[in-house]
Amino acid sequence: MPNTRRPLTALTLPAALALLAAATGCGAGTTLQEDPEEYPSQNLEWTIAFGPGGGNDIMSRTLVDILNEHDLYPHDIAVENREGGSGATGWGHLLSNSGDPYVVSTTSGSFLTTPLQADTGWTHADFTHVGLLATDDLLFLVPESAGIADWAEWTEHAADTGPVAVGGIGTVNVDFIVQARLAEQAGYEIEYVPFNDEGQLQTAMSSGSLDAIVSNPGSAMGQVKGGDITPLLFTGKERLDALPDVPTAAEEGHKGMVSMPRGLILPPGAPDYARDWWIGVMRKVVKTKEWRDYITKNHLAEDIRWGDDFTAYLKDSGDEFEASLREQGAVK
Amino acid sequence: MDVFAHLANGIASVLSPTTLLFLLIGVLVGMFIGAIPGLGPSAGLAILLPLTFGLDATTAIVMLAAVYYGAMYGGTITSVLINTPGDSASVPATLEGYPLARKGRAIPALIIAAVASFVAGTVATVILTVAAPPTARIASSFGPPELFLLVVIGLLTLVVLVGKSWKGGLLSVVLGFAIGTVGIDVSGGEQRYTFGSTELINGVDFIPVAIGLFGLGEILWTIYRGGHRETPAEMDLRARRGAFWPSRQEWREAAKPIARGTPLGFLLGVIPGAGATVASLISYSTEKALSKRPERFGKGAVEGLAGPEAANNSAATGSMVPLLTLGIPGSASTAVLLGGFMMWGLQPGPLLMRDNPEFAWGLIASMYLGNVMLLAMNVFCIPLFAAVTRIRFATLAPLIILLCAFGTFTVNGSIVEVGIMFGCGVLGFCMRLYGLSPAATVIALVLGPIAEETLRQSLLLSGGTFAVFVERTPSLALLGVMAVLVIVPIAIPAAKRALHRRAAEREQEGAPPLT
Numbered sequence: 001m002p003n004t005r006r007p008l009t010a011l012t013l014p015a016a017l018a019l020l021a022a023a024t025g026c027g028a029g030t031t032l033q034e035d036p037e038e039y040p041s042q043n044l045e046w047t048i049a050f051g052p053g054g055g056n057d058i059m060s061r062t063l064v065d066i067l068n069e070h071d072l073y074p075h076d077i078a079v080e081n082r083e084g085g086s087g088a089t090g091w092g093h094l095l096s097n098s099g100d101p102y103v104v105s106t107t108s109g110s111f112l113t114t115p116l117q118a119d120t121g122w123t124h125a126d127f128t129h130v131g132l133l134a135t136d137d138l139l140f141l142v143p144e145s146a147g148i149a150d151w152a153e154w155t156e157h158a159a160d161t162g163p164v165a166v167g168g169i170g171t172v173n174v175d176f177i178v179q180a181r182l183a184e185q186a187g188y189e190i191e192y193v194p195f196n197d198e199g200q201l202q203t204a205m206s207s208g209s210l211d212a213i214v215s216n217p218g219s220a221m222g223q224v225k226g227g228d229i230t231p232l233l234f235t236g237k238e239r240l241d242a243l244p245d246v247p248t249a250a251e252e253g254h255k256g257m258v259s260m261p262r263g264l265i266l267p268p269g270a271p272d273y274a275r276d277w278w279i280g281v282m283r284k285v286v287k288t289k290e291w292r293d294y295i296t297k298n299h300l301a302e303d304i305r306w307g308d309d310f311t312a313y314l315k316d317s318g319d320e321f322e323a324s325l326r327e328q329g330a331v332k
Numbered sequence: 333m334d335v336f337a338h339l340a341n342g343i344a345s346v347l348s349p350t351t352l353l354f355l356l357i358g359v360l361v362g363m364f365i366g367a368i369p370g371l372g373p374s375a376g377l378a379i380l381l382p383l384t385f386g387l388d389a390t391t392a393i394v395m396l397a398a399v400y401y402g403a404m405y406g407g408t409i410t411s412v413l414i415n416t417p418g419d420s421a422s423v424p425a426t427l428e429g430y431p432l433a434r435k436g437r438a439i440p441a442l443i444i445a446a447v448a449s450f451v452a453g454t455v456a457t458v459i460l461t462v463a464a465p466p467t468a469r470i471a472s473s474f475g476p477p478e479l480f481l482l483v484v485i486g487l488l489t490l491v492v493l494v495g496k497s498w499k500g501g502l503l504s505v506v507l508g509f510a511i512g513t514v515g516i517d518v519s520g521g522e523q524r525y526t527f528g529s530t531e532l533i534n535g536v537d538f539i540p541v542a543i544g545l546f547g548l549g550e551i552l553w554t555i556y557r558g559g560h561r562e563t564p565a566e567m568d569l570r571a572r573r574g575a576f577w578p579s580r581q582e583w584r585e586a587a588k589p590i591a592r593g594t595p596l597g598f599l600l601g602v603i604p605g606a607g608a609t610v611a612s613l614i615s616y617s618t619e620k621a622l623s624k625r626p627e628r629f630g631k632g633a634v635e636g637l638a639g640p641e642a643a644n645n646s647a648a649t650g651s652m653v654p655l656l657t658l659g660i661p662g663s664a665s666t667a668v669l670l671g672g673f674m675m676w677g678l679q680p681g682p683l684l685m686r687d688n689p690e691f692a693w694g695l696i697a698s699m700y701l702g703n704v705m706l707l708a709m710n711v712f713c714i715p716l717f718a719a720v721t722r723i724r725f726a727t728l729a730p731l732i733i734l735l736c737a738f739g740t741f742t743v744n745g746s747i748v749e750v751g752i753m754f755g756c757g758v759l760g761f762c763m764r765l766y767g768l769s770p771a772a773t774v775i776a777l778v779l780g781p782i783a784e785e786t787l788r789q790s791l792l793l794s795g796g797t798f799a800v801f802v803e804r805t806p807s808l809a810l811l812g813v814m815a816v817l818v819i820v821p822i823a824i825p826a827a828k829r830a831l832h833r834r835a836a837e838r839e840q841e842g843a844p845p846l847t
Contacts, residue, residue, distance in 0.1 A: 052381040053671015061385050061675070079382065084744055086516075088530035117516060119528040165793050171521035193476075193792045196518050196785060197667070199604040199660040200479070206658075208804070209475030209793050218674065222659040222681015297677060330521045 036273035039101060043076040047105040049090025051083040055136060055218065055298070056108045059262055062294045063106070063285065070288060072281050086114045094267040095122045101274030103267050108136070109174050109260035112318045116331045117172045124318050128266035129310040130278040133286060134300040135259040137236035138178055138214040139246070141229045143205055151232045151252050154212070158188035164211040167193045167201050172331055175214050177258050177324045178235055185254050205229070216260075217242070217299030235259060236301040258320055262300060263310055279306045335462055342693030346701065351391050355698050358395035359705045362402020367717065369410050369732070370543050370739025372418030373403040373648070374664035379742070381672055389676035390691050394698040396672055397652075400665050401453060401699070404648050405706050408445040408641060409717050413438060414732055416547035420538055420778040421608035421647065423771050424493070424616035424640035426546065431632035438718045440578035444586050444634060445641045446710035452594040452642035453703040456649035459598050461696055464685075467650075468657035471602050476789035477800045479605045481810040483783040486610035487776070488817050492617035494769045495630065504769040508776025511536050512784075519788045531748040538778050539743050540753035543736045545770035548753065549760020551729050556761065560725045576715070582634045589619045589639030597643030601650025604662035606782050608647035612640035613775065621820065649699065656685055656692050 034041060046064055050056040060079065067073045082090040087110040097103045107124075115123040142148050148157060158164045166183075168175025171194045183190040193210065195201040198219050204210045206228065217240060223229045224243070231246045235257040239248055249257045264282060266274060285291055286304060295302055305313050325331045346355070365376035376399050384392035407418030412429035425445065432441035459467070474482075487505075494501025514525045515535030526532040554560065578586070593615040600611035619635040620626050629636050651662040659680030661667035673680045678688055685692040720728060740753045760770050794800035801807050 051668070052378045053668045053675065057382075057671065058675050061382065065386065081378075081382070082745065084746060085530035085533045088533065089746070092530065114530075114533075117521060118523060118526070118530050118533045120530050163795070170518060172516075191792055191795070193789050194518050194521075195789070197661070199654070199662060199667070200476075202658075202660050203472055203604050203654075204475045204789070206472035207475030207478065207806075209477065209789075219659075222679050222683060224681075225679070226682030228658075228682060297679075298674065 036271070039273055039277050040073065040075060042102050043078060044073060045103045046077050046079045047090050047093050047103060048079065048081045049083065049087040049105060049110070050081065050108070052081055055216070055260075055262075056106055057081065058298070059294070060106050062290065063264075066285050066288050066290050067281070069290065070284070072284060085118065085120075086110045088114055088118060088120045091122060091127070092120065094127065094265070098268040099270060100267050101270045104130075104278070105265055107261050107263045107265055111261065111265075112314070112321050113172050113174075113325075116322055116325060122268070124314045125311075126268045128268065128270040128275050129307065129314060130264040130266060130275055131282050131307065132261055132263035132303055132305040132310045132313055133282070134262045134295060135236065135303045136216050136218070136262055136298075136300055137234060137257070137259045138175065139217050139220050139224070139231045139240075139243075140178075140182065140212060140214055140233035140235075141205070141220055141224070141231055142212045143208070144228055144230050145208075146211070146230075148230065148232070151247065154232050155186040155188060158183075158186070158190075158211070161211075163189040163191045165193055165209065166190045167195055167204055167210045167213040168215075169196070169198065169201060170194055172325055174258050174260055174321075176328065176330060177321065178214055180328050181256050181324070182233075182249070182254060221299060237303070238301065240299055240301075241296065242299055256320065256324070258317060258324070259301070261314065261317060263305075275307060282306075338689055338693045339461055339697060341689060342695075342697035345390055345690045345694040346394060346698045351394055351694070351698070352701075354387075354391050354395040355398050355702055356705065358398025359402040359702050359709065362399035362404075363406035363706065363709060363713070365399065366403035366406020366418055367409045368739045368742075369414065369416040369547050369736045370418070370539050370743060371403070372407055372422075372539070373400050374419070374668060375539070375743045376400075376403045377665055377668040381668055381675070384672060385675060387676070389673075389678055389688070390694040392672060392676055393669070393691060393695050394702075396669060397695055397699065398702045400669070401645065401648050401702060402706055404645055405446060405449050405710055408449065409442060409714075410547075412441050412445065412637075413717065413720055414547055415550040416736070417542055417774075419608075420542070420774060421612045421644040422640075423542070423609075423774055424612045425637050425644065427493070427616070427630055427771055428633050428636035430550075431630065432634070432637065433721060435632050436721075437578075437632065438721050439576055439714055440582060441632075441634075441637060442714045442718060443576075443711065444578050444582060444638055446707055446714070448586065448590045448593070448638045448641040449645040450703050450707040451590050452597060452644075452646040453649060453706075454700065455594045456598045456601075456646035457696065457699045457703070459595075460649055460652055460699075464653050464657050467599075467602050467653050470599070471604060471654040471660065471662070472658060473806050474603050474605070475804075476786040476793065477804060478806045478810060479603070480783060480786035480790055481801060481807055481814065482600075482603065482610055483606050483779045483786065485810065485814050485817060486606060486613050486779050487783065488814065489610075489613040489617040490772050490775060492620055493613070493775075494772050497767055497769075500766070500768045501772050504763065504772040505776040507768075508773040509780040511541065511773075512777045512780035515781075518785055519792075529748075531746060535781065536752060536777070537744070537749060538774060540740050540749040541756050541777055542774045543740055544753040544756025544758075545760035545763065545774060547732065547736050548757025549764060549770060551732060552757060552761035553764045554725060555729070556765070560729065578634075585634040586638035589615070589635045590642040592618065593639040593642035594646045597646035598650040600643075601647030601662070602653045604654055604660055605786075606779060607651065607662060608644055609775070609778055611643040611647045615639040615643035617817075621824070652695075655680070656695070658682060659684060 048060045148154050166179050205213050234246050235249045365371045410416045411426040415430040417423045417426045516533050597611040600607040619639040620629045651666045654660040654662050655666045661670045
């Protein structure tokens with residue numbers, strides 16, 4: 001494929017782009033005007049807003065691997081971890097490349113929560129949304145030694161014993177919202193104990209300090225299969241293939257379960273043709289065997305929404321997060 | 333199931349040419365990464381993990397684990413030669429290693445550290461081989477109250493570390509705590525001292541602070557005391573007189589601390605959280621307490637280098653226990669490895685060793701071999717690294733400053749952290765000038781936030797009562813350890829003084845009365 005660039009002149013620079021640059025407060029210098037037909041004509045920069053080895057990193061690298069294996073992106077893809085500030089650094093990098101269709105990134109829970117916590121300069125609504133591919137939901141877990149077999153037993157136990165100690169990662173996070181909502185709807189009292197890392201959260205429960213925790217299936221499945229912890233509930237829309245006996249929260253009559261969106265985004269104000277091109281390619285990606293393997297192995301729930309549907313989803317989830325956290329007093 | 337049959341299979345799976353090659357690459361890269369100021373084990377792993385995407389799982393883990401413990405060996409080189417610890421667990425080793433190097437004993441100090449690392453790494457791997465599942469129970473019995481007590485024990489050892497100048501020590505610790513409060517408060521979700529900057533919401537990292545306070549602070553101090561005008565010739569002479577191998581006296585001094593540090597490190601390394609750092613701190617303070625001449629500590633005592641160095645390396649192996657048997661990461665480095673497990677398509681958890689024996693046992697087998705490789709490589713490379721002590725300070729200092737800046741930037745790609753590093757350099761210089769303890773500051777920076785978090789978690793769990801710390805058996809055991817730690821250093825000198833006094837009194841009674 002020819003790698004031609006048109007010179008950037010005042011004549012070819014459409015007024016729309018100038019307006020956009022002014023609106024986003026960023027220089028138009030990073031934006032190159034090109035023929036939509038020729039997209040993509042350059043190397044791609046793939047930004048991962050978290051460190052290597054995390055859920056977001058593994059998803060991004062799986063996607064890049066699929067794009068390369070199946071020759072879906074005709075040029076080179078440079079993958080870079082830009083971690084820091086719970087995603088603020090990585091997605092901030094996309095913000096500073098507003099309008100550039102050659103920078104992509106993937107989303108996770110912090111995409112919605114970090115702007116609620118800190119002055120990031122962006123919110124989820126600023127970016128160009130390509131598509132939601134899957135959601136990462138939570139398992140509600142109790143230690144095997146507690147002898148609790150199902151959700152009904154748990155709610156009864158929790159209501160009887162008074163405030164129960166439950167844990168999760170962080171305060172301004174999905175974990176807290178889910179714990180608070182479940183307790184409220186099932187009618188028991190909780191003392192929510194926030195943790196910074198998964199290892200300490202899990203040992204806190206195994207040591208007998210916590211009565212229950214929520215965890216992503218990917219990090220808890222090993223212990224569940226080993227029989228050390230009992231899963232009682234899954235917050236996803238459908239039951240997990242790996243745990244067909246664990247009911248969903250909806251089946252037990254609980255509503256408003258939030259989850260982490262795993263999707264693909266472009267910088268704010270990226271051109272429509274780029275977004276459409278990516279939607280077309282990602283439609284192919286989600287059909288590949290490698291992607292299906294990834295979904296199964298990491299116990300994600302497939303949830304595909306393209307373009308505007310993804311935007312609407314993010315808006316709903318974002319509002320939900322904000323309302324819930326405000327209600328619980330976690331953000332002001 | 334026979335442990336040795338598993339181990340034999342593991343050895344067989346490691347002995348393929350490809351795996352051996354990757355093991356060699358791992359230890360080499362690990363050692364050199366560790367030898368760059370700022371790049372410790374966890375940063376090294378994070379940089380290399382993406383390269384293993386798509387590799388066979390056993391080959392990948394063998395290589396990455398080698399990078400992990402290789403970086404621990406390499407980190408000692410920067411600790412000893414340029415006073416820059418690569419992670420919080422190697423801070424105590426720096427306190428004795430660098431003065432030894434200044435005395436012209438750089439090569440023997442590095443050899444002792446390498447041998448301590450080798451003995452500890454190998455013995456710890458033996459313990460891992462035979463006793464991984466039972467020791468995993470220690471890890472899973474540690475909830476927030478126990479972690480809090482453990483961290484407090486680590487903080488108590490700072491009393492020993494700062495020695496007599498307790499006012500300066502206290503100020504240094506408070507400074508560390510203060511820096512540690514920056515960032516989002518995990519319990520409340522609010523920002524503290526971030527001034528709205530997203531760069532600071534995850535707090536101030538250990539690396540830039542340690543490099544600044546230690547490495548850069550030392551350079552500024554050397555310039556201040558006129559060290560740049562000294563000719564390297566005198567250092568060189570001293571180094572030559574010191575020869576290559578440590579003296580018999582030094583070996584004798586190192587032996588027992590290594591024997592004590594190894595099991596201590598393994599045991600605490602198993603505990604998720606602050607195991608390695610607390611282990612090397614306890615080792616350091618134990619050696620100082622047991623020493624007949626504690627006044628040599630801080631001026632190049634071999635015991636204070638060998639003990640913590642052994643503890644630190646066996647803790648790295650100990651942290652493999654919860655990783656392999658429970659799928660729980662105990663440290664920043666093992667968290668990256670755990671991410672790797674998932675990246676290579678393995679399910680971490682209690683069934684990992686049963687379902688993927690060639691993976692788990694291949695890793696364990698490779699650790700024996702990797703430690704041997706590292707010892708050989710260290711002995712071979714040490715004179716090369718130690719040659720920096722022969723470079724004129726005026727030439728060396730700018731190079732070290734550049735390396736410090738480069739190392740700091742590489743970890744997170746953050747220019748703000750480079751700024752923090754330079755700021756802490758000036759701070760480190762002032763601390764030396766006024767007799768404060770940079771070591772106490774960085775340890776407090778690492779342990780302070782963990783202490784705060786686990787204390788708040790404990791109190792949330794108990795509904796606000798401190799009874800939670802005496803209700804559980806592991807906590808009670810830790811309280812016992814703490815009591816011993818507090819009482820022994822106070823009691824022994826007091827007892828000594830009492831004996832002296834009595835002897836003096838007796839003398840006085842017998843003496844003729846003064847006119």
